[in-house]
Amino acid sequence: MKSSIRAALRPRRQPAALLAGLALAATSAVAVPTAASAANSVTVISNPDAYVCSEAGYIGFEDLPDSTNLSAGAIGGVQFTTTAGYSWLVGDFATGGYNGKYPSGQYTSHGTHWAWLGVDQGAGRIDFLNGPASTFSLLASTNTPVVLEAYDSSAALLESTASSGTNLGTGTMAELKITRASADIAYVVVHDTGNYFEVDDICTDAPGVNPPSNTAPDVAADNAVVAVDEASAAGNTGTFSDVDEDAVSLSASVGSVLESGPGTWAWSYTPSDGPVDSQTVTITAADGTDTSTVTFDLQVSNVAPTITSLTPSATTVVTGQPVTFVGQATDPSGPDTAAGFSWSFNGGAYGTSNAFTTAYATCGSNDVTALAKDKDNGVSAPFTSSAVMALDSEFLPPLQSGTFNKVRGGQVVPVKISVGCDGVLASGLSPAIQLLSGDVDPSTDPGDGSVDVVTESVSSADTSGVMRAADGQYIYNLRIPAGASGAKYTVRVRPTGTAAGGARYIAIQLR
Numbered sequence: 001m002k003s004s005i006r007a008a009l010r011p012r013r014q015p016a017a018l019l020a021g022l023a024l025a026a027t028s029a030v031a032v033p034t035a036a037s038a039a040n041s042v043t044v045i046s047n048p049d050a051y052v053c054s055e056a057g058y059i060g061f062e063d064l065p066d067s068t069n070l071s072a073g074a075i076g077g078v079q080f081t082t083t084a085g086y087s088w089l090v091g092d093f094a095t096g097g098y099n100g101k102y103p104s105g106q107y108t109s110h111g112t113h114w115a116w117l118g119v120d121q122g123a124g125r126i127d128f129l130n131g132p133a134s135t136f137s138l139l140a141s142t143n144t145p146v147v148l149e150a151y152d153s154s155a156a157l158l159e160s161t162a163s164s165g166t167n168l169g170t171g172t173m174a175e176l177k178i179t180r181a182s183a184d185i186a187y188v189v190v191h192d193t194g195n196y197f198e199v200d201d202i203c204t205d206a207p208g209v210n211p212p213s214n215t216a217p218d219v220a221a222d223n224a225v226v227a228v229d230e231a232s233a234a235g236n237t238g239t240f241s242d243v244d245e246d247a248v249s250l251s252a253s254v255g256s257v258l259e260s261g262p263g264t265w266a267w268s269y270t271p272s273d274g275p276v277d278s279q280t281v282t283i284t285a286a287d288g289t290d291t292s293t294v295t296f297d298l299q300v301s302n303v304a305p306t307i308t309s310l311t312p313s314a315t316t317v318v319t320g321q322p323v324t325f326v327g328q329a330t331d332p333s334g335p336d337t338a339a340g341f342s343w344s345f346n347g348g349a350y351g352t353s354n355a356f357t358t359a360y361a362t363c364g365s366n367d368v369t370a371l372a373k374d375k376d377n378g379v380s381a382p383f384t385s386s387a388v389m390a391l392d393s394e395f396l397p398p399l400q401s402g403t404f405n406k407v408r409g410g411q412v413v414p415v416k417i418s419v420g421c422d423g424v425l426a427s428g429l430s431p432a433i434q435l436l437s438g439d440v441d442p443s444t445d446p447g448d449g450s451v452d453v454v455t456e457s458v459s460s461a462d463t464s465g466v467m468r469a470a471d472g473q474y475i476y477n478l479r480i481p482a483g484a485s486g487a488k489y490t491v492r493v494r495p496t497g498t499a500a501g502g503a504r505y506i507a508i509q510l511r
């Protein structure tokens with residue numbers, strides 16, 4: 001009966017016809033569990049769709065197209081061998097070309113895909129390529145009794161299951177299982193007795209069998225461009241996923257990226273310097289096997305410095321007295337600040353010094369305007385200093401500038417000096433007067449006091465060393481020390497009361 005069916009169908013070579021033919025040949029026998037040794041078993045699986053393999057190596061064939069030739073090495077870690085001309089093929093009940101899936105036909109499977117040995121059938125061999133197994137099982141849907149045999153690497157038969165019996169037309173499958181005390185199964189052979197069967201749900205601990213395929217994660221960014229000022233926080237957001245539901249780890253080429261919620265990420269970074277910190281940022285999503293990346297442009301703008309002060313060395317000076325203005329500026333960028341700024345004063349050329357020195361030839365109010373520029377050519381807003389008042393000042397008679405004023409030792413000389421502008425006395429000053437020994441060169445005025453002479457006034461109206469305003473001038477009744485004829489002294493007056501405000505000098509010689 002069986003051989004006549006095979007003979008009748010073989011020439012057609014059509015799977016649908018083959019299994020349809022098998023349906024005609026099916027018996028009504030239902031497989032029942034048979035006694036199993038400790039090392040092998042045959043078990044009826046009443047609901048193959050609920051079958052669970054507890055081993056790492058599992059082959060359910062669902063992702064392989066119908067008619068895939070497994071002997072060509074379609075599945076990792078195993079070799080389905082063409083035996084005596086019989087090649088392992090994948091069948092798919094969903095094609096409608098087969099006699100199943102039960103109850104639409106007589107054969108069944110877990111899912112819709114399974115493997116068989118084609119229209120000619122026979123014995124099928126499966127080798128483990130990455131090392132031996134200690135356990136192996138498969139499910140068989142069969143019209144004829146099938147047995148599973150395990151062999152070692154020397155082709156010695158280790159174990160053989162009992163017969164599956166027949167289970168056609170039952171919706172059940174027979175689990176044929178061999179378990180060894182040690183991993184010594186190099187390959188298995190599935191045998192029938194000359195008719196038709198198909199298998200599914202191969203389950204083994206042989207290493208590296210049908211390793212799960214991986215799909216790299218998906219990662220996307222919400223913004224293709226992120227623009228920010230230097231020293232300001234930049235941020236971007238995006239999504240990630242993994243179709244395999246692998247755990248995904250995220251990393252960023254710069255800054256930090258964190259999982260902000262299920263499937264979303266948030267990136268943050270504060271660039272210290274624009275535009276040099278502008279760059280392409282890469283977010284990498286890794287699932288432990290593969291990685292995916294997404295990039296976006298970080299555009300960092302330079303920010304111009306800000307002048308915070310421009311301070312003169314004195315706010316009131318006599319004409320001709322040098323005044324130094326010192327500027328200070330800030331920049332949000334640390335690198336820009338560290339690099340220092342260049343300065344322009346009163347529209348002049350840029351230089352590296354933040355100090356500007358000038359002197360005023362005529363009296364009046366003056367200020368200085370500065371610009372500061374960072375290394376990236378960011379220019380500050382103009383900054384204007386506080387006003388510096390320049391005052392005319394000159395000695396008044398009886399003393400005369402430009403000559404040695406002859407006086408008698410012990411004599412009282414009224415020192416008078418004008419301080420003001422355009423003939424108007426500058427009020428509120430406390431000019432300092434100091435008598436110096438010798439003919440002091442104003443350009444080398446010693447500040448150490450070594451030439452100071454007691455500077456007395458004979459007037460009770462005077463404070464020692466301080467001139468007082470009187471009659472549109474400042475006056476001090478100076479007592480000249482007694483001394484030898486010809487001795488020289490210098491009278492120094494600091495009209496503003498400070499060294500920074502400048503000084504006037506006049507020479508005295510004893511008669």
Ligand SMILES: [Ca+2]
Pocket residue numbers: 060061062109110111112113114200201
């Ligand atoms: Ca399957």
Ligand SMILES: [Ca+2]
Pocket residue numbers: 214215216217242243244245246287
């Ligand atoms: Ca994945």
Ligand SMILES: [Ca+2]
Pocket residue numbers: 230273274275276302303333336374376
């Ligand atoms: Ca910068």
Ligand SMILES: [Ca+2]
Pocket residue numbers: 230302303304305331332333336374376378
């Ligand atoms: Ca800057």
